[in-house]
Amino acid sequence: EVQLVESGGGLVKSGGSVRLSCAASGFPFSLFTMSWVRQAPGKGLEWVSSISGSNSYIYYADSVKGRFTISRDNAKSSLYLQMNSLRAEDTAVYYCARHGEASDDSTFDYWGQGTLVTVSS
Amino acid sequence: SYVLTQPPSVSLAPGKTARITCGGNNLGGKNVHWYQQKPGQAPVVVIYYNSDRPSGIPERFSGSKSGNTATLTISRVEAGDEADYYCQVWDSSSDHRVFGGGTKLTVL
Numbered sequence: 001e002v003q004l005v006e007s008g009g010g011l012v013k014s015g016g017s018v019r020l021s022c023a024a025s026g027f028p029f030s031l032f033t034m035s036w037v038r039q040a041p042g043k044g045l046e047w048v049s050s051i052s053g054s055n056s057y058i059y060y061a062d063s064v065k066g067r068f069t070i071s072r073d074n075a076k077s078s079l080y081l082q083m084n085s086l087r088a089e090d091t092a093v094y095y096c097a098r099h100g101e102a103s104d105d106s107t108f109d110y111w112g113q114g115t116l117v118t119v120s121s
Numbered sequence: 122s123y124v125l126t127q128p129p130s131v132s133l134a135p136g137k138t139a140r141i142t143c144g145g146n147n148l149g150g151k152n153v154h155w156y157q158q159k160p161g162q163a164p165v166v167v168i169y170y171n172s173d174r175p176s177g178i179p180e181r182f183s184g185s186k187s188g189n190t191a192t193l194t195i196s197r198v199e200a201g202d203e204a205d206y207y208c209q210v211w212d213s214s215s216d217h218r219v220f221g222g223g224t225k226l227t228v229l
Binding site for chain 1: 154158163164165166169170205207209210211213218222
């Protein structure tokens with residue numbers, strides 16, 4: 001059974017940093033592209049960043065580029081999101097999501113339950 | 122940046138057919154995925170690659186695309202279908218994944 005479990009969220013001050021983790025199990029982690037998707041309270045889904053299985057391709061949304069860093073440790077089947085220079089508008093539930101296939105336009109076929117990051121001013 | 126446009130809300134009575142649209146420039150050349158999100162839960166894919174349905178998703182859910190508009194159709198709507206629905210594509214010009222703004226489906 002595919003499982004994605006996020007952790008690391010919490011209350012952080014504006015300008016601060018936090019590192020999110022996503023522990024994956026139930027599938028060969030290194031073979032799958034992974035992404036972070038966030039959802040601000042009462043708002044829609046926003047894609048944040050993606051990383052290919054071999055770390056060859058990394059992409060960021062314009063809203064986080066230069067402040068967030070996605071990474072993975074295939075030996076530990078774990079995905080990470082280092083979030084720096086946090087702003088109030090980064091307040092959201094952050095979901096870890098698996099891509100269904102190796103193609104760029106693949107769907108997000110499995111999602112974690114999310115971890116809430118609240119940025120206070 | 123690429124934009125996907127969805128109606129904010131759709132309301133209808135049980136047993137009716139819901140059609141949720143998703144519009145975007147040159148959408149015909151992109152593959153569209155649809156997600157259902159119920160309150161307090163993570164999204165779940167209900168349609169992928171425009172019209173494919175994952176195992177476990179009822180046949181009442183179908184997807185189509187014509188020109189620059191993709192449509193998620195839910196036949197014989199039930200109270201349990203109440204949720205937010207999002208379309209999503211990959212924008213090759215920016216290598217960004219893009220979500221529509223979401224549509225809240227209310228079953229009256």
